Amino acid sequence: MSQIKPYNTQAGKKQEVEDMFDNIAPKYDLLNHVLSMKIDVLWRNTLVKWMNKDAPKEVLDVATGTGDLAIAVQKGTGAHVTGLDLSQQMLNVGLDKIKKLNMQDKITMQKGDAENLPYESNKFDAVSVAFGVRNFENLEKGLSELSRVVKENSSVYILEFSKVEGLLGPLYMFYFKNILPMIGRLVSKDNRAYTYLPDSVNAFPFGEKMKNILLNNGFRKVEYKKLSLGIATIYKATK
Template sequence: MNTSAPAPPPSRAERVRALFDAIARRYDLINDLQSAGLHRLWKRTMVRWAAVGPGQRALDVCCGTGDVAWRLAATGAEVVALDFSAAMLEIARRRAARRGARAARIQFVHGDALNLPFADNSFDAVTIAYGLRNLADWQEGLRQMLRVCRPGGRLVILDFGKPAHPWWRKIYFGYLRFVVPLWGQWLAGDRAAYAYILESLESYPAQLGVLQALQELGCQPLEMRNLLGGAMSLHRAIKPC
C-alpha cells in the first residue's frame, strides 16, 4: 500500500513557466493570428513611448521571443531582455543571432520579474508586454520595475484589458474562452496555454487597476490608452525624481 503524500500542486509561477516553455516554438505565429497582426503595431507604439536612444539603457521584462527588445535595440539603446522561460529565451537568442549587428546591443538574461537581478536606478526605460498579468504578484512586479528604473525614467506596459462596454466585453471574453484556445490546440498542440489568457484576466484588475497602482506608487505623469475598445491597454508612467 502506497502511503506517500500526494505531490503538491505546482505554483502559479511553475505553471506559467511550463505553459510558455510548451508554446514557445509557435508563440509568434499564434499571436499574429489571434490579434490579426495588431500586436506588432501596439509594440511599436510602446517602444515609441519608452523614448530611448543611443547612450541609454532599456530593460524588457518578460521578453518572450525578443520582438520588443529588438525594436528597442533599433533605437540605438543598449537593451537587457529578461524572461523566466528558458525556451522563450533560446528562441529570442537564435532570432537575434540571425539579425546581425543590432543583436550585439541586446543582452539576454534568464531571471524572475519578481526579483530583478539589477541594481536600483539602472535603466532609462523598462517595458513589459503581455507579462504583468502572468506574475504571481503583479504589484510586486511593478515595484521591481520601478526600482530598477532611474528617476525620471519611463515604465511602459502593454497587456490585455477588460472592455468597459458590457456587450463588447461579453463578445471579447467569448472570443478568449472559445476561439483563442482553438488556435493554441491547432498550432501548438496546447489548448490549456491559451485558455489561460482568460483565466489570468479574471483575477487581474486590468487597465484601471494598474493605473491606480501606479498612482499609489507616486508615478507621474501617467498616460493610459485603450486599444480595441479596451480589449488591450497601454500605460506609460514616469518614475518620481
C-alpha cells in the first residue's frame, strides 16, 4: 500500500504526504466542501454522535488537518481535544479557525507523526481519524499506535473513504477519477494531490478487510457503518 504516493519521488510516503498537505493547505477546506458537496460535514457529525455515547473527556484527533473533526468532536462531546498532524501549514489554518471560534482552551494543536505518537499509553478516552489512515506510510504501525494511546475498553473512530458498490459504482468512479482531480488541480494548483486521492482510495482496504486489519493490530472488537452508499465508512475499533 505504501507505494501509492502523491508525487512518486525518491522521498518516503510520509514526507510526500507532508509536502502535499503543506502545498494545498490554503485551499483544502474549500475543495473538501465543494468536492463532497458538504456531505463530509454530515459524515463527521455521524462519527461525533457515535463517539458521544462514550462520554469522552480527553480525545486525540490524529491527522487533524485544518481541525474540522477536532472542532466537531469538541462541540459534540464537550471533551478537550488534541489535534495532531504532520503538516504545519494545515495546522496553521486550523489554529486560525480555532482562534476565531475562541476555542483555544478546548483544542490543542500539535505537529507530530501518527506512527510515533508523542503520548503515553492508555492516555485518551477516544481517538478519531478522518481521512488520515489512508496516508499512513505503515498502516499497521499507525493503527497499533492508535490502539496504544487509547484507554482499555475505549474506542478509536476512523472515518475513511471506501468504495461505492452496485449500480452507482462505475458512475461514482468516473467522477472520482476524472472530474474530481480536474477541479482539484484547477483550484489547488497541485497537479498530483487530487490524482493521489482516487489512487490511494483504490488501493486501500475497506469493509471486512479493514475490520480484520484492525483486529490484528490491537483491537478486540470492530464495528463499522457505511455512509452515502459506501463512499465513506466509519470504523469503531474498541481496545
